[in-house]
Amino acid sequence: MISTLLSQLNGPDGDSTPRLAYGADYNPEQWPREVWEEDVRLMREAGVNLVSVGIFSWARIQPARDQWDFGWLDEIMGLLHAGGIGVDLATATASPPPWLTTAHPEILPVTASGETVWPGARQHWRPTSPVFREHALRLVRTMAERYADHPALAAWHISNELGCHNIYDYSDDAARAFRDWLRDRYTTLDALNHAWGTAFWSQRYSDWEQILPPRLAASHPNPTQQLDFKRFSSDALKEYLRAERDVLREITPDVPVTTNFMVMGNTKGMNYPDWAGEIDFVSNDHYVHPGPQDRDELSFSANLTSGIASGRPWFLMEHSTSAVNWQPVNVAKRPGDLARDSLLHVAHGADAVCYFQWRQSAAGAEKYHSAMVPHAGADSEVFRAVTALGQTLKALAPVAGTEREPARVGIVYDWESWWASEQDSHPTALLDYRQEALDWYSALLALGVRADVVTTTADLDRYDLLIAPVLHVIPAPLAKELTRYAETGGHLVTTYFSGVVDENDHIWLGGHPGALRDLLGIRIEEFGPLLDGDSVDLDGAGTGTLWTDRITVTDPTVEVLAHYRTGTYAGMPAVTRRAAGQGSASYVSTRLGVDGLAGLLPELLGPAGVRSELPAEARGSVEQIVRRGPDGRFLFLVNRTDGTVPLTGLSGEVLVGDTDSEGSLVLGPRDVAVVRLPAG
Template identity: 85%
Template structure:
């Protein structure tokens, strides 16, 4: 769908040939009219074929309750269409205008401390406010009716980064909506009291009106109340997404609808796996966080986005050409990183590469955020790099529409476990769910082994090995699914603090790891978290931190792969594996980090016969990702290093990249090559 957006009937391009989309958020209202002509000229020069428009334009489009100003947007839409640029048109509801918040301050969010979140930034609205919903949907209807037949319109962009700043609202509106949500989930107060364990601390409810969001309390709020509020908050935003989408589908049924997710480190309030079925194609925003695993995290997030999209192509709605403005130190990208970052997303299924934003702002909070056209203008290395990327994406048109080829290894990522495992009153506050998953991913990259990051909604049977790090929350049905996976020949790997609670955050009794205890053939009586900075040594030469378990082997066929050499559990099992029918189930009881996991993984992968598809000389230095279409495979080879890496042992037509004297690709520092293989 994404690769053919521009070719819809009446659209900006009558050519039906799929191609990759390239563009940015475009904010012409920030600039005088004479700049717009230069914008479209430079867009043609750079190969831009799609832009997102009107994302933060509510105050300009609707200057007052009964005032509308669409003239400037009409002109922008016409100008873009005349220059062959399609428009992903935002509904402009991301930030309410000053006249609305002045007239209706009751739409403003409230923190758990009872503080009002005032206007002055963005996203200052309650997801459950009926007043906000009324005004937002009025705007959506006005825009849909005005632009339904405009030939530039190729997609609708609902709001923007829903929940980025307002995912948790503790207002009275939220309290009422939370109670309605709980009634739908539990039906009776008895069921709710059981799920929340309200016998503890005299919390039993006798009337629905007694229930509140988990506002500031004298001690730790009820853990299931917290977990349910996280579920409710994600659902409240999803409900707003649906409300806007329904109007768009009513008026423009042939125009696809999306909204931009934020699958990247630290953004965990929205269950995107649950949201994905609500839109016509998945879109994502991603920004690199500098650090030792920065590009591994980019790859992980792009991979997870593909998993959320079910392996189908998706839309990279925002990333940065260079520095951002919101990190403590905002580093410019080094030569080659602009293209590598973009193509790494394409490798993991993106059929569109877009940036925030087209032209770097001269004023406002994001004026130091990089753009496709920087403050220095078109006569700059940055813009020349942008134009070069446009040419590269054009050469990769054959990739458009292809899907990611399933890997033999899957890493299971689960929002409920993320939320529940990091709540308060746990054995340690140092646990980082996403980091543990990323460490396993980095270790597989270091070994040159392809892996898919998948959700619990995926078909797990597609993988030979399924790694489920810190799968803390395991309902009974999921436990059965994982057991069946192993019994039918799959190889399950899980870790410390997995299988501990059910969907109500109630502990599975009888010993840990609870719901997974039988399939693993082990039992743990008490957790053994470590103090920050402490570590233990294992007899295989690795070292663990954060956590240990006092493991008792309960099944005769459970094999001990490694034991603790130091610490309170010295001599006891640290890593185990049990044969299960045609497969196996393994358990890793400590945080080994990337180095330790890289050493351990070959032993865990061996029973499945899984290894690297790369020649030995490339493993760890090159990331390989495969997209496939009828008759063709596309191998993306990404240089993970700052050195030049000759590529040998792989054949195919070089679509992009540098060929050496022998005809094989040569990857310069931070470069990407794409090979097309016939199948």
């Protein structure tokens, strides 16, 4: 449905050629009426062709239970349409109005310790509240019926960042819904008691009504109860998403429906791969977290979003033009960052570049959050950069609708392993699942090697090398699939704390890494986590932190690629590889960090025949991504550095980028170039 949506966005000049979407959240209700026409004029100047409207407008649209005010929204929809700007219309259910929470405080979430989450911010509602759902769906139906035939309506935007602040609710509503979810999953109490291991600590249940969410307890709550509550909480929001979607599809079946995910940082409560099939196209919000891997993390998140979207185009629904307002120190972006950040998302499959928000707020909690039109107004560096990007995106119109070309390396990212590996009562509380995956990604970028970030449901056979860091939860079918992958020619790499438990968080007995023990040809009797600040040296593979394993090689064909040189396990294997059928399976037993992994990876890439496609002078400095369509391939080249990088030997039509006197591409600091390559 994205292609249909894009074909409706004809741009402010009336050009009917499909193009990338460009815009922002637009909140006209924050501004006097006289500002609205200036907004539309500036949007046309900037090249904006799509805005999200109504996201936090419930209190304005419905000021009382039986009172509606659509006049202002009718007017702004008309103004936008007259300006050639499409509307991604939000259902406005993200935050309930004061009249609703006053009349029905039972819709408010409850924390694990029993505290009520009161109004005053946003998202103060229970995903399982039947009262909230009744009022919210009434609003959705009313809006859908009113705007079903409006010519500005391009897409529906369900709620906003579902679960950002209310993913875990421990209320009585949640307890009832959790018990229903558990009945569906386990059918009998005997099955639940087995899955939860309730023989431990006298937790055996004899009646469903005895079961509660993992509220504040005297010690560590049951680990499988915790894992199931995470699964349930994601499913509860998914069911709410479906409820809104079904109303919209009933009334406006031809209007695409989306909601904005938050694939970034440590936002892990929502199982987005499981949600992706519920909407017509995937959308994502992303904000840069300053640090040594900030742009690698941006690339990683955009890459993962593409994986969640199964490689199909998706929308970047929110990011920032400059500083945000919610970090400890909110750093402004440097010249070039605005365009580089945006185009890196496009490179990884985004067919829309949108911001929070259009005009920077004068009041409220996000008044210091940057926008397309800053407090300084249109006469500002930010707005000039915004307008320049609009022209760049217009030049990239041929990219719209193309898909990202698969890489030869895949990094597996698994939500249930993320959830389970970081729970309490584990060998270490210092494990950071996402950081380990990001380190592998950064190390590949440092070598100039393209990689996809994919889920366990992806077609694994398309990858010559598959890296599965901390794949902690491995059900039997997945273990079988990974074994088949390796034995039929794939090269699997996994790490410490992988293959340890099944889907019930039960240990695979007989020695670690249980589910992959035979495939790897190793056996681990005991983990050796390291204290914070401790490290071990490896021969030829750098320095390890966080974790070590006491590895016994059980298959004589196993090759030891590196030994521990220091530490408790000095002289014992640290990195191993076993030939498996036509492929291989390797194990890395410690956290090596980006530099250590970059040193080890050539050894792991070799058997798979994977090498960088970049010129030697660009490896490590430039990230390369390819999008392809029926009319050719589009090569995106992103400068990862603050220096100038010359690129020689490239042929094709330069759509974006600078060339030297001899016609060769030159990437300035933080620049992005796009080259159209011949089809084939």
